[in-house]
Amino acid sequence: MRYLVFGLTLLVFGGCQRDLEPAGPLLSDLYGNFRVLEPLTVSATQVNFETGEQVHFSARMSILIDWQIEITGRTSGAVKRITGKSRSIELTNSRWLGETTQFPTFGLESCDVMLTFKDQTDTLRSTIEVTGKRVLDAIVLDNFETGISGTWVPFVQTGAEMKFRIDSTPPLAEGKQYYKMGGTVNWDWLKGMLTLNAAAYNSTAGFGLPNNAASVYFNGIYRQRANLNNGIILLQFREDDNGDGTFNQANEDMWAIEIRPGAIWELKSTRYVDLVALENGAPSAPKGNGVHEPHKLLRVDMLFLGNPTSGYTECDMDLLAFSINQPVQP
Amino acid sequence: MKNFLLLLSLFSAVQSFGQSPPPKFSLNGGARAVYFADRLQLAGDTVTLPRENSGHVLADLGVNIRPNAATEVQAMVRIRNDYGGFWGSGVSFDIRQLTVKGLIQNRFKYTVGDMDYALTPYTMFRAAPVLELFNGVQAMQTIQQNMPGYDVFMNNNGTWRTQGAALDFGLLFKKGPQKMSNSLFAMRLRPGFGGAATEQWAFGGRTELIWGDFPLRVGGTLVSVNDLGGTSASTDLYRNTVLATDGSLGNGFLRLNWELGNSRSQFADTGNTVKSDYFYTVGLKIGKQWQVRYAEVGPDYFNPAAQTTAYNPAGIPRSFRAVGNERALRTASLYDFAREAGLYRAAWSTTLGDDQSNYLLLDPFGEATPNRRGVTIGWQPGVLVKGLSLSTRLQWFSEIRGSGTTNLTQFTRAEVTAGYALRKFDAKLMYRYQNAFRPSDNAEVPALNVQMPWLSANLGYQLNKDLRFDAGLIQVQNRGTGFNAERNAQNEIVFYNEVKYDYVETLPVLSVSYKVFGKSTLQAGMLLSNVREAGIQMNIRSGFLAYFIQF
Structure with a gap:
């Protein structure tokens, strides 16, 4: 029996020590006073994104807190926001590679940097000079900076107030120009369209896209004229399933996506594998082999549509591009 | 298989079949008539109507049928009429119990339908630690046991009333252990309602081996709560196995x-969060007076069958539901737990919920409260004075994982219970001092320091074998600073609310009870609830008349 007493004593005074992190949020984060322990600093006063430079920010706070860094271009009005919840701001959570959160994209300009904290009045400020624009990692079909690319085949319907042209009136999206589409066609849904054949684009089958449809994104920046909501941008992607160099709509796949833009510029990125077959706007069975094969992409069509009874229709678009592995980040 | 015989005489109830056959048909049940006249006093409250009267009469009419010597059917119907609702909306009819039980081949005892089931405090047990306050306060105990306790099928064995089936059987061995008793169960915890909810069942059982020539007993227990896939569109299923x-x-x-033991919980969130942990407890009884126990329950030890308390501490009472000029919902107090069945739980909860720490910090979820380790020492000294009884209990516990800090909260509890009987008088006194303390690791965050003294006292006078007078008092206080945890559905703490404790609840009770016949008692009295919280005093005065009948 003395062994039992010994064993019990051992358990009582030697219960397993367990190295456990505290449960839940730290009380010091919830009830400690907020203070900025180290002020906001920027890793460089000038940054050239074109040459691959990057910039990050640093600060240290007394408690875990939601924070936001807002970078605003003084000339363009472009805005980049970086948010986080931490006790310190450092390289890992505040790196800026020149991307934009709120269009337009940043130009070569001075930028104001503002750091704010949730439920706190403290605001920390700094500045940074952009000396080189970010280079997009994407297969750009067109960004309309030099007009409409000659490889597009445009079509404009007969109608009133038809506007299918390059425009540079602010607000801008990417760069200094975008493509404006508008008009009244009271007898047809189609107002106009642009067609881009892969062969004309870069003489490469499938626009040089890989065959993994899950890794390919189609991107575009769109907006619709304020107070209008009748514009539809229909993007069609025709595949050459049988490899004969032509598209036959009876037995080859045509994937599509409908976009109904809002009133402000917005980047829409769609994975190629998520494109669907549409017939009169409704999902339908694909006509070809039913397999998403971006490397067999033969042609891209951009159709601008609007209900003929709805009157004037107007949408703008910019930066039509494919990207690989992730959405394009202008 | 040659070494054992089926144990035929395991169940005393069944044994009686062979000795004196009970009637094939009998009536049983109970009845209750109660009336409460309540009056509220809350300083500055010009909105709440100060008086509420409530009462009802109900009859539980049970039929016990024994179609043969091996089968028993028990059915019970409840008819309840709230006073003033005769032939109106106040009348209700319910099925209170439907059970079939019997013997198969004189070897296996089965129960199908409603059944009361409990295992151990860490595996399946209906814990009610706050109700320990009523112990010894005769008038409060009588009300609680005959009203909410009776309505929700509470008893001293910690059983849960469930619906399902159980199978019990025993084995006798010629060598090794003398006998083995087994119990298997399946309980339907939640119906699927045709796909509207995910059906939930509990399965498990217990085996116990007892040696005859050696003082050893060994048992094994399994409790598994499972959402059944395919009974709803949900693919995120809850599973808990202990x-x-x-x-x-x-x-x-x-x-x-x-x-x-060990628990493994898979929660029904999108990521199917899995948590597992263990518990163990070792106790030593020394002679007749001393008892020492060490217990450790891991922070992620979750078990709905043992951590769901009998009452819902966050419940909102029906009586004076909203009070004050702002019509704030009233927090349930001991006064309400003594009277209202609606504040009690009839089903297990798969989540711990937020902390409700008005009464308890050490063991709010019963013995199986997670994230605790510590020692309990009990001492029940022999006393020389005739009629005097005394028992003491000391507990030192600590968290295992810190709550929002690396510092661990330390819990201390000291309890003394004394009883004294002299001629027709009997007195009982219980004092419990509870303290929780945790130093702060940050000058801007206050230390956790809460004191919770409990006091209950009762003085009884038994005029004759049927007539008794009682005067009781319960007082609960809490004061200090603490932090109540908010938990998500996966029992993870997501926030701590700082709480400034400043609470005193005093319940004097006077009653006279008359044993009319058998277990039937007529009770009349006055119950007062005085609650002072953060300087605001609220009093409820309640006169009551109750007649509890069992037949």
Whole structure:
């Protein structure tokens, strides 16, 4: 029996020590006073994104807190926001590679940097000079900076107030120009369209896209004229399933996506594998082999549509591009 | 298989069949008539109507049918009429119990339908730690046991009333252990309602081996709660499995007992969060007076069957539901737990919920409260004075994982219970001092320091064998600073609310009870609830008349 007493004593005074992190949020984060322990600093006063430079920010706070860094271009009005919840701001959570959160994209300009904290009045400020624009990692079909690319085949319907042209009136999206589409066609849904054949684009089958449809994104920046909501941008992607160099709509796949833009510029990125077959706007069975094969992409069509009874229709678009592995980040 | 015989005489109830056959048909049940006249006093409250009267009469009419010597059917119907609702909306009819039980081949006892089931405090047990306050306060105990306790099928064995089936059988061995008793169960915890909810069942059982020539007992317990896939569109299913073993050794001066087990919980969130942890407890009884126990329950040990308390501490009472000029919902107090069945739980909860710490910090979820380790020492000294009884209990516990800090909260509890009987008088006194303390690791965050003294006292006078007078008092206080945890559905703490405790609840009770016949008691009295919280005083005065009948 003395062994039992010994064993019990051992358990009582030697219960397993367990190295456990505290449960839940730290009380010091919830009830400690907020203070900025180290002020906001920027890793460089000038940054050239074109040459691959990057910039990050640093600060240290007394408690875990939601924070936001807002970078605003003084000339363009472009805005980049970086948010986080931490006790310190450092390289890992505040790196800026020149991307934009709120269009337009940043130009070569001075930028104001503002750091704010949730439920706190403290605001920390700094500045940074952009000396080189970010280079997009994407297969750009067109960004309309030099007009409409000659490889597009445009079509404009007969109608009133038809506007299918390059425009540079602010607000801008990417760069200094975008493509404006508008008009009244009271007898047809189609107002106009642009067609881009892969062969004309870069003489490469499938626009040089890989065959993994899950890794390919189609991107575009769109907006619709304020107070209008009748514009539809229909993007069609025709595949050459049988490899004969032509598209036959009876037995080859045509994937599509409908976009109904809002009133402000917005980047829409769609994975190629998520494109669907549409017939009169409704999902339908694909006509070809039913397999998403971006490397067999033969042609891209951009159709601008609007209900003929709805009157004037107007949408703008910019930066039509494919990207690989992730959405394009202008 | 040659070494054992089926144990035929395991169940005393069944044994009686062979001796004196009970009637094939009998009536049983109970009845209750109660009336409460309540009056509220809350300073500055010009909105709440100060008086509420409530009462009802109900009859539980049971039929016990024994179609043959091996089968028993028990059915019970409840008819309830709230006073003033005769032939109106106040009348209700319910099925209170439907059970079929019997013997198969005189070897297996089965129960189908409503059944009361409990295992061990760490595996399946209906914990009610706050109700320990009523112990010894005769008038409060009588009300609580005959009203909410009776309505929700509470008893002293910690059983849960469930619906399902159980199978019990025993084995006798010629060598090794003398006998083995087994119990298997399946309980339907939640119906699927045709796909509107995910059906939930509990399965498990217990096996116990007892040696005859050696003072050893070893048991094994399994409790598994499972959402059944395919019964709803949901593919995120809750599963909780608890596997434990327990035993005891010795029957002399030192008696050792133990239990240890593990839980694995898979929650029905999108990521199917999985948490597992263990518990163990070892106890030693020394002679007749001393008892020492060490227990450790891991922070992620979750078990709905053992951590769901009998009452819902966050419940909102029906009586004076909203009070004050702002019509704030009233927090349930001891006064309400004594009277209202609606504040009690009839089903297990798969989540711990937010902390409700008005009464308890050490063991709010019963013995199986997670994230606790510590020692309990009990001492029940022999006393020389005739009629005097005394028992003491000391507990030192600590968190295992810090709550929002690396510092661990330390819990201390000291309890003294004394009873004294002299001629027709009897008195009982219980004092419990509870303290929780945790130093702060940040000058801007206050230390956790809460004191919770409990006091309950009762003085009774038994005029004759049927007539009794009682005067009781319960007082609960809490004061200090603490932090109540908010938990998500996966029992993870997501926030701590700082709480400034400043609470005093005093319940004097006076009653006279008359034993009319058998277990039937007529009780009349006055119950007062005085609650002072953060300087605001609220009093409820309640006169009551109750007649509890069992037949």
